[in-house]
Amino acid sequence: MRIAIFPTCLDDAMFPQAPAATVRLLERLGHELVFPRGQACCGQMHVNTGYYDKAVPVIRNHVRAFEPVLAGEWDAVVAPSGSCVGSVRQQQAMVAEREGDPALARTAAAVAERTYELSELLIDVLGVTDVGAWFPHRVTYHPTCHSLRLLKVGDRPLRLLRAVGGIDLVALPEADQCCGFGGTFSLKNSATSVAMVADKARHVVSTGAEVVTAGDYSCLMNIGGRLSREGTGVRTVHLAEILAATVDEPWQAPDGPAVRGDGVGAPVGEPIPGGGR
């Protein structure tokens, strides 16, 4: 398939390892990836903060950048973010409609139908659960609110993770509770947000995992920021990075050497012997 990558503005600027891993993974599975350069942001921040009027040009730009999917130039659009895909699917058309641009609303809705979060694309569209990944680390998974409740991805990410070679997957207590990010909520209600993420970090640490993963770097930025502030040594790694890692091309910390699972260069602690498959 020909697939257009929507890296999301946050990942493009701050966490390029997630969309890059998405590209590498899908290319490894034999697909052709395209990067529509005109894209910038889906408008979620403006919508969720209550600036519909200022969101409209952002939405228009996003829709223009991905509109070729409707003409068959690509088969699908993929993003490594449940939150941004949720915004594309649930908010763009609604806001365009309310702000008096029904034509934009129609196109946005049509593009949204072809836009997938990574785990949806892999399982529902490409029909693959075992992507041939190798990640010999103890990992716990945080299901982000928007992938859980806006997109209803269900256990798709967990099914993908369970199929990863060498992984030691451990359950996260109170997994379904929000980490407290919520976009500008983390700034406008920072005290409450920090109370929430402190509890999330405590639960992550309680699992003894080396790595906490999720389908969204926005939530991982919040959780990771707290884990770092508390000096826990637990790393945040996006689901796409885990799925992109193989025996031949092991996961590489953005600021460190390759980690092969033999303990050399492991981010924290030792890999769990006999973990995973």
Place this chain on the structure above:
Amino acid sequence: MPAPLPPKSPEDPLRWGPSFPAAARETLTNGQLRANLAHATRTIRDKRLRVTGELGDWEALREAGAAIKADAMARLPELLVELEEKVTARGGVVHWARDAHEANQIVTELVQATGEREVVKVKSMATQEIGLNEHLESQGITATETDLAELIVQLAGDQPSHILVPAIHRNRSEIREIFRERMGQVPAELTDEPRVLAMAARAYLRERFLAAKVAISGANLAIAQTGTVAVFESEGNGRMCLTLPQTLITVMGIEKVLPTFRDLEVFTQLLPRSSTGERMNPYTSMWTGVTPGDGPQAFHLVLLDNGRTKALADDVGRQALHCIRCSACLNVCPVYERTGGHAYGSVYPGPIGAILTPLLRGTGTGELDPNDPSASLPFASSLCGACYEACPVKIDIPTVLVHLRERVNSAQRRRGPTAWGLAMSAAGAAMSNGHVFGAGERAARVLRPLARDGQITSLPGAGAWTDGRDLPQPPRETFRQWWDRTHTTPTGAGPADASHAGPARTEEA
């Protein structure tokens, strides 16, 4: 350090105190409160999940509840007139109250006409909302709350912090102290054992039930078709209030009307399972007008607007009027669990309060003063969506929150530019053009030297973030740059070099 209690008698029980973030900063410091709440909400939400999971048609019931409510809101005026006709035909008297002031006045005059100075009350959000007890007190009438938790709040001179469990913020040793200090006639050996506390309250209340000539109630619902009013409760105190006195005065929000008796089938299933996690609630009392020789011989129904028609005028927000006050959204809300109900500064706390309070005060219709503390409530949510998932009548609280944020921002903009508005304009300009955005993200690399071990621990102007969390160092290479380095042809015909390690974070040597 315990957080300060709200004022004993806030001027407006619908909204008192400072903005949500300021109030939350206070309540978040109360570790005991957070522990009490975490324990209580987890218990209720686990119980709710068990009993809703038992029903194979739970989702269909939610759909039915939402549909009945939407239908009732769409023809509210005619249903209310029908209700008035049916209640009147069965010997009741209907009164219409535009606001809290009118409702308080009507109830006070009705009580005064009986010549009584003591009334018993069954827990009611509508009378909390209008501050009826305080108003009656100012007129020399004593109203005793007979719901156990409501009695605790009343004796403590406190405000409720939860719709269903108003004393959820109190633990049992605090309750023992409140009883000892305020109840007057407690047994000497009063312990903090729940049964002992309940028996003390029971003895105290029984005297009042048997003496009461007038009772005041709320209503969980009323049926337009028959003129029937219903109260759902768990302790039997409601049954006593609704049957023993001679005069019954019910104050009901106009949104509580349902079209037909058959609609009860849906709500008798939805309400107890969502609120207390019970398959059916212990006491469902229904009455239709008056019955000679049986129960109250005078029945007054006060239909309260108090902002509900303002909420109805908001096409997105009106679904907040579907609320059946089950409080399932409070029990699943991570914000409520940590801040407690008092931070919302309203008798309606939690997610539903965050939309209902500003709607009743006029946000949706643009009447709200953006400096009103209600304006901070729509922002008191991380939009995690747990409330929507739990709501038995499918109120899309996250969407209404976002909608109300837009209404608040619009009202603010009419009064001049704000820092957030200007920041959003600038961000909007950058985020609607790929080239400008690409230039901006490259510029963000100026922050790289601030980091140690890949993390920024303090960033001037970003205190709201970095006071409690680190910020990652911006990468040396953005995704755009990585793409250009690895995929040369614009159509993405494949990688141009073998390096597939992902974007580089290390500094150039």
